[in-house]
Amino acid sequence: MTYALGMWIQHPLTLPAMRRGFHLITREVVAAVPELTQVQVGLLHVFIQHTSASLTLNENASPDVRRDFERYFNRAVPDAWPDFEHTLEGPDDMAAHIKASVLGPGLTLPVQAGRLALGRWQGIYLCEHRDHGGPRRLVLTLQGE
Amino acid sequence: MTYALGMWIQHPLTLPAMRRGFHLITREVVAAVPELTQVQVGLLHVFIQHTSASLTLNENASPDVRRDFERYFNRAVPDAWPDFEHTLEGPDDMAAHIKASVLGPGLTLPVQAGRLALGRWQGIYLCEHRDHGGPRRLVLTLQGE
Amino acid sequence: MTYALGMWIQHPLTLPAMRRGFHLITREVVAAVPELTQVQVGLLHVFIQHTSASLTLNENASPDVRRDFERYFNRAVPDAWPDFEHTLEGPDDMAAHIKASVLGPGLTLPVQAGRLALGRWQGIYLCEHRDHGGPRRLVLTLQGE
Numbered sequence: 001m002t003y004a005l006g007m008w009i010q011h012p013l014t015l016p017a018m019r020r021g022f023h024l025i026t027r028e029v030v031a032a033v034p035e036l037t038q039v040q041v042g043l044l045h046v047f048i049q050h051t052s053a054s055l056t057l058n059e060n061a062s063p064d065v066r067r068d069f070e071r072y073f074n075r076a077v078p079d080a081w082p083d084f085e086h087t088l089e090g091p092d093d094m095a096a097h098i099k100a101s102v103l104g105p106g107l108t109l110p111v112q113a114g115r116l117a118l119g120r121w122q123g124i125y126l127c128e129h130r131d132h133g134g135p136r137r138l139v140l141t142l143q144g145e
Numbered sequence: 146m147t148y149a150l151g152m153w154i155q156h157p158l159t160l161p162a163m164r165r166g167f168h169l170i171t172r173e174v175v176a177a178v179p180e181l182t183q184v185q186v187g188l189l190h191v192f193i194q195h196t197s198a199s200l201t202l203n204e205n206a207s208p209d210v211r212r213d214f215e216r217y218f219n220r221a222v223p224d225a226w227p228d229f230e231h232t233l234e235g236p237d238d239m240a241a242h243i244k245a246s247v248l249g250p251g252l253t254l255p256v257q258a259g260r261l262a263l264g265r266w267q268g269i270y271l272c273e274h275r276d277h278g279g280p281r282r283l284v285l286t287l288q289g290e
Numbered sequence: 291m292t293y294a295l296g297m298w299i300q301h302p303l304t305l306p307a308m309r310r311g312f313h314l315i316t317r318e319v320v321a322a323v324p325e326l327t328q329v330q331v332g333l334l335h336v337f338i339q340h341t342s343a344s345l346t347l348n349e350n351a352s353p354d355v356r357r358d359f360e361r362y363f364n365r366a367v368p369d370a371w372p373d374f375e376h377t378l379e380g381p382d383d384m385a386a387h388i389k390a391s392v393l394g395p396g397l398t399l400p401v402q403a404g405r406l407a408l409g410r411w412q413g414i415y416l417c418e419h420r421d422h423g424g425p426r427r428l429v430l431t432l433q434g435e
Contacts, residue, residue, distance in 0.1 A: 006151045006296045008186040008290050010257060041298040043335055043431055045188055047255050049264030051204045056391040059341045064376040068384050069391070071373050076221070076366070083216050086209040094213050101201040101214070105267070106253055108396055110337050110429040112300060117429050119339030122395070139255045139262050141188055143288075143433075145298050151296045153331040153435050155402060190333055192400050194409030196349045221366070228361050231354040239358050246346040246359070250412070251398055284400045284407050286333055288433075 007042075009035045009142040014135050018128045020092075022058075022066040026123045030116065033140050042111040042144015049137045052096035052130045054103035060123025069127075073099050096129035103127050111144050152187075154180045154287040159280050163273045165237075167203075167211035171268045175261065178285050187256040187289015194282045197241035197275045199248035205268025214272075218244050241274035248272050256289050297332075299325045299432040304425050308418045310382075312348075312356040316413045320406065323430050332401040332434015339427045342386035342420045344393035350413025359417075363389050386419035393417050401434050 013032040015025065029046055030036060036044065048055050059065040077098045080091035087094065107124065110117040126136065158177040160170065174191055175181060181189065193200050204210040222243045225236035232239065252269065255262040271281065303322040305315065319336055320326060326334065338345050349355040367388045370381035377384065397414065400407040416426065 006290075006298070008151070010186045010255065041300045041431070043433070045253055045255065047253075047262075049262070049267065051202070051264070051266050057341070057395045058387055058391050062376055065384065065387055068374050068376050069388065071375075072367070072371070072388050075373070077217070081217070083220070084213050085216075086207055086213050094210065097203055097210055098214065098217050101203050101270075102247055102392055104249065104394065105202045108253055108335055108337075108398055110300065110335065110431050112429070117337075117339070119341070119427065121341050122339065125391075137264065139257070141186070141255050143188070145296075151435075153296070155331045155400065190398055190400065192398075192407075194407070194412065196347070196409070196411050222362070226362070228365070229358050230361075231352055231358050239355065242348055242355055243359065243362050246348050246415075247392055249394065250347045253398055282409065284402070286331070286400050288333070 006143060006145050011140045013138040013140055015126060017134050018126060020128050020131050022069045023126045024060060024123045025126045026060065029124055029140065033142050035142060036111060037114040039111045039142065039144035040113060042142065044109045044111055044116060045106060045141040047106040047139045049139060051100055052093065053133055053136050054100040054105060054127040055107050056103045056125045056127055057107060057122050058125055059121050061121060092131050099129045151288060151290050156285045158283040158285055160271060162279050163271065165273050165276050167214045168271045169205060169268045170271045171205065174269055174285065178287050180287060181256060182259040184256045184287065184289035185258060187287065189254045189256055189261060190251060190286040191269065192251040192284045194284060196245055198278055198281050199245040199250060199272040200252050201248045201270045201272055202252060202267050203270055204266050206266060237276050244274045296433060296435050301430045303428040303430055305416060307424050308416065310418050310421050312359045313416045314350060314413045315416045316350065319414055319430065323432050325432055326401060327404040329401045329432065329434035330403060332432065334399045334401055334406060335396060335431040337396040337429045339429060341390055342383065343423055343426050344390040344395060344417040345397050346393045346415045346417055347397060347412050348415055349411050351411060382421050389419045
């Protein structure tokens with residue numbers, strides 16, 4: 001057990017507009033927190049400040065996994081579902097809100113010896129649920145020692 | 146990079162019984178952690194100690210978004226689904242457990258300059274999945290510097 | 291409000307291969323972090339380093355709840371769904387990836403007076419989404435004071 005002075009770092013990260021779908025962003029996230037290399041034990045919190053895009057962790061290799069995510073979620077939460085009442089912002093809007101909550105707005109990731117302690121196949125996905133979502137703002141919070 | 150003595154705060158928050166559905170509770174959560182204003186960089190963890198209610202982050206403006214959440218999840222996870230084996234506690238119970246895990250029991254939110262660093266449209270929802278859920282206990286844990 | 295030196299602990303935990311389904315692992319997790327008893331206020335982060343198994347919190351009593359989870363998710367995300375493109379690793383693989391993201395790879399849990407501050411009915415589930423998933427690696431990160 002170690003007692004030490006903790007470190008807190010917070011950086012914004014704005015990602016450029018991406019097409020609707022699931023996109024690997026591990027590299028962009030890591031590059032935005034250069035202090036990661038100085039943390040022996042800690043946590044990185046990755047947060048998206050939107051309600052129609054989300055973050056998840058999944059396979060970082062085959063792009064067909066990301067295409068299947070898009071296919072599946074479009075079937076599970078259909079655009080323009082007839083029972084939706086909130087339709088003013090377009091047929092993809094309410095479905096986007098629901099997908100965003102199912103996948104979630106944040107990830108907390110362990111940090112070990114200056115690196116994210118992800119599994120070999122894990123990568124961070126930006127899940128863009130809107131047809132024209134625009135740039136997306138993230139807040140990265142690193143803490144550790 | 147700053148090294149400083151960190152602060153840990155933990156408060157319970159009991160919310161009164163709410164009807165089945167999705168309810169904005171950002172104001173109640175913030176009011177229950179007055180020390181938030183003293184944190185320059187940190188995280189607030191919001192946790193619900195139940196398995197048939199949950200927490201999520203979504204649109205804080207139109208109430209029709211919250212009604213659509215209720216409609217969608219009732220269709221996606223039907224009460225009294227015929228294959229459910231766990232039916233002793235009523236037709237809404239097992240569906241409530243599943244919805245609770247899909248949406249999740251906790252949220253970690255960035256804190257910046259004494260405030261939650263939420264997006265403009267983000268609000269905290271209490272998701273009450275039972276017909277008569279009763280009061281709900283939350284644990285709020287604030288850390289930062 | 292207290293200012294004190296924080297504590298950071300990180301332990302790996304490898305769980306033996308479990309059959310496809312939902313398994314209570316609260317006891318194994320707590321046993322792997324003996325320093326928990328020394329934390330007055332803190333958080334325990336539980337993370338799984340895989341993309342076809344996940345973690346959630348739900349009812350710790352009736353085993354029929356865990357069987358209903360398995361029934362429900364198999365219906366909601368069918369194996370060998372005809373639209374899946376990523377089929378090389380077997381009929382259960384792509385469905386496992388999606389279930390893993392819906393339930394999520396991590397849990398953050400409040401710690402209070404040397405114990406997890408869970409609700410009376412809450413237990414940690416390892417959600418094994420593959421037919422033959424093998425052992426699963428977790429990373430447990432404890433912080434607090």
